[in-house]
Structure formats: structure tokens, C-alpha cells
């Protein structure tokens with residue numbers, strides 16, 4: 001992949017040489033490739049350096065996309081469909097985590113390792129996660145035991161694949177541990193928990209809560225954030241809950257909303273005020289003359305966001321490519 005360009009001449013040359021690729025095209029390709037590499041490791045293949053390298057490559061690309069295509073990447077947890085639920089969830093969690101750790105001042109290389117951990121944290125329940133996606137009833141005792149043990153199994157699978165990275169393995173081990181010792185599987189507490197593991201846990205929870213299951217819709221992003229930050233006391237350091245709030249705000253890109261003037265649309269860009277993003281309104285009456293809709297800057301009182309709504313209430317399809325085109329070549 002080319003480096004970020006600084007000169008006009010280089011940019012022109014690359015634009016001519018490289019076909020344009022949108023952030024969403026990158027994300028879909030990454031989802032499909034991760035599906036293969038995660039399955040390889042989940043199947044228990046010993047010494048799988050190619051699968052591990054594919055995961056590292058995905059983390060590296062994901063980090064660059066978060067840097068250059070911030071709004072598009074923040075829309076992924078709410079907009080990514082297709083493929084396995086577990087792969088989509090890991091990818092969404094990795095993205096939220098990357099933004100949180102950046103906010104917390106974590107170095108790029110440590111963030112990359114944390115992304116690797118987010119992508120692989122649930123290998124130990126790779127199949128069970130798909131079952132639970134569609135299961136409305138309570139977990140059976142066997143399922144519960146598997147859930148409680150899955151961080152250990154994930155680590156064993158990663159070690160079997162040839163991974164020796166101490167931080168990567170520690171974050172996978174710790175991604176369900178709580179600051180007060182009430183988590184699992186080892187009931188670690190306090191200083192035993194890496195800050196990045198606490199961030200991973202909160203990102204994991206938010207992404208799980210806003211995502212639909214086979215038997216229930218996803219929670220609105222603002223309510224999910226409030227619930228998770230409200231319950232974070234004792235679970236994670238307060239500064240890490242704040243990082244989650246700062247990164248997402250109540251209405252991250254990809255959130256379907258209704259404005260106080262009655263218009264409905266989708267949040268497409270953040271502004272300096274997390275409660276007042278830019279919303280793309282595409283009312284059917286705009287018809288063929290306005291297929292792109294209009295942007296509403298929700299900072300004016302008559303255009304404030306009133307509430308989040310289910311995507312089905314928008315009344316028109318959303319084209320991710322259109323709403324989040326490429327900022328430039330990567």
C-alpha cells in the first residue's frame with residue numbers, strides 16, 4: 001500500500017495509477033478475508049503464520065482507514081452487514097477500540113496489537129457465537145461453560161497457530177475481566193488489568209448492544225452508550241468510559257435519526273459538538289432530482305436531533321458508498 005501522500009505531483013500520479021477504492025469497499029474485503037483467516041485458526045490448525053499475518057495486515061489497514069476515513073469507519077458498527085456475525089462484531093469492536101486508544105494516547109504499535117486482539121478475542125467460541133446470535137432463550141449449562149472459558153480457548157488456539165506476542169495474548173485473556181474482580185475467566189482485578197483490555201471490554205459491549213440479533217433489534221446508540229458508561233463503574237476505569245463517550249458521542253455516523261422539524265436521515269459526519277452532527281436527509285419527495293439528499297447541520301435549534309429511530313423508519317435505502325466516499329488514495 002502506498003504511503004500517505006504529501007505532494008500534489010505524487011497524489012496526481014497515484015490517482016492515475018490506482019483505481020479509486022472507497023472505505024466501504026476496503027471494509028467488505030477485509031470482512032471476507034478475516035472470515036477465512038479466523039476460521040483457519042478456529043479450526044485448530046497448528047502453525048498458521050499466514051493466517052496470523054493476514055490478521056496483522058488487516059489491523060494495519062484498519063488503522064490507516066481510521067486515520068483517513070474517520071466518519072466512514074465510525075459508521076461500520078452500525079452499517080456493516082453480511083458474512084458471519086462474529087467477524088462483523090470483531091471488526092466493529094476493533095474500530096471503536098482504535099479510536100478509544102488513540103484518544104487515550106496509546107502508541108500506534110500498541111494500538112495495532114490491541115486491534116489484533118479485538119479481531120481474535122472470540123476465536124474460542126467461533127461457532128457458538130453464531131448459534132447465540134439467533135438464540136432467544138437462556139444459555140444451556142454447556143453453552144454457559146463455553147462462554148466463560150472462551151478467552152482461555154482463544155489464547156490456546158492463537159498459541160497453537162504460532163503466536164507468541166505477550167500483549168496480544170494478554171488482551172485476549174483479559175477482555176471479559178473487570179476492575180473489581182467480578183469478570184472472567186481468571187477474576188483478575190485492579191492493576192492486573194491492562195488499560196487496553198478495559199477499553200476492549202467497553203468497545204465490545206457497545207458494539208454488541210447496538211447490533212441486532214436474530215430475535216431482537218439493536219439498541220439505539222445513545223441509549224447503549226448511556227447504559228454502558230453508567231454501568232462501567234467498578235468494571236473499568238472512569239477515564240476509559242469517558243474515552244468511549246468522547247469517541248462515539250450519542251449519534252455516531254451511521255445512526256438513523258429524526259430531527260425536531262420532522263425530517264428523518266442518517267448521521268454522516270461528526271462536528272466539534274458530538275450532539276450536533278451532520279445528518280443526510282433524503283426525503284422521498286426530493287425524488288430523482290435529489291438522490292443525494294441534503295445535509296442538515298444539526299446545530300441550529302430547528303434542526304436539532306430529536307431521537308434515534310430504527311433504520312426501517314427512514315423510508316429509503318442508504319448507500320454506504322455514496323454517503324461515505326473515499327477521502328483520497330490510501
Ligand SMILES: [Fe+2]
Nearest residue numbers: 121122175176
Ligand atoms: Fe469475548
